[in-house]
């Protein structure tokens with residue numbers, strides 16, 4: 001009897017069809033509004049920007065407006081479908097305009113008849129191109145093309161090895177070569193793949209950071225000043241500064257992430273992978289030359305939308321994305337994708353997933369555990385602004401004593417860029433996760 005039940009269960013549990021291992025599939029997730037709120041709100045301060053009533057979500061521009069009940073906008077439960085379609089069809093800036101005009105009125109569906117774009121469904125097809133019709137966006141994190149630029153964006157690991165030599169890698173190159181491997185493999189199977197930056201050393205603006213500063217900084221600062229994202233004082237400082245690290249921190253980092261989200265949303269992918277390599281934030285030992293001593297810790301983690309903290313409901317964009325996350329199935333679909341990708345990465349790399357009560361202090365402050373191994377809700381610019389299922393991967397610790405040696409050992413090449421076997425293994429982990437997810441869903 002029990003054997004029969006087990007046999008039956010193995011037929012209806014998709015993961016057991018396509019993996020020889022013990023990894024279980026998550027159930028097709030469906031979460032209640034309250035469960036989504038629990039994952040989406042990390043800090044109580046967030047609760048002073050919205051209220052729920054029986055008809056929908058009221059949004060407030062500030063806690064003082066919340067206290068006196070002066071609503072900025074109201075998004076009704078029975079218009080959430082339309083709200084999601086509008087979001088899918090229009091640019092973020094247009095949605096912000098519509099949201100601003102909306103107030104407490106309902107969207108009029110007739111007004112959107114011609115502009116709504118319906119998604120092209122994908123169906124796994126049993127041919128030599130099983131992924132034909134699948135659209136995947138890949139976002140390789142950061143932008144440096146060399147060690148100097150990596151210093152501008154403070155994404156370089158220089159690690160003292162046990163034999164006192166120093167190994168060096170920079171994250172933008174690791175993520176970019178990883179994305180190239182994934183893109184190659186997916187395209188061979190028929191998928192259409194977007195890279196948010198197409199060349200090594202390019203930003204999401206299709207040029208290097210240095211060229212962007214030369215060509216575009218002035219206009220960008222003036223536009224953002226007009227839109228209220230920066231103050232006059234900061235704008236003045238940026239316009240006279242030649243300090244690339246300051247320009248990156250005070251402006252470019254946020255500004256470029258927005259561009260990545262715009263590119264991805266315009267591409268309308270079936271899902272998005274955001275690719276990063278992690279470091280141990282508790283590892284704070286450096287030698288006299290500023291090189292870092294290695295850590296013994298090593299974990300993978302993945303992020304999905306949610307976990308807003310204090311200060312993250314300040315802008316309209318943040319509030320309307322908050323409502324979208326609650327009124328769509330973005331969290332559920334992202335958890336499914338991230339679960340598959342995270343478990344396969346962990347298996348392929350032999351690196352454990354970050355545990356719920358791990359020792360990284362920032363994780364306790366910014367992340368909510370989803371209940372699925374290694375998958376956390378976190379309000380990063382890209383988990384918030386990208387429309388559609390996503391997996392934000394933070395894979396292994398670059399400053400781990402073994403990892404740094406593997407990553408710095410560049411014995412292979414992709415598109416003329418030297419890289420390591422370890423990077424290819426990371427790419428294979430992502431690829432396995434994607435295939436397991438697509439096999440599980442069959443249709444997207």
Ligand SMILES: [Zn+2]
Nearest residue numbers: 141171276277
């Ligand atoms: Zn990163």
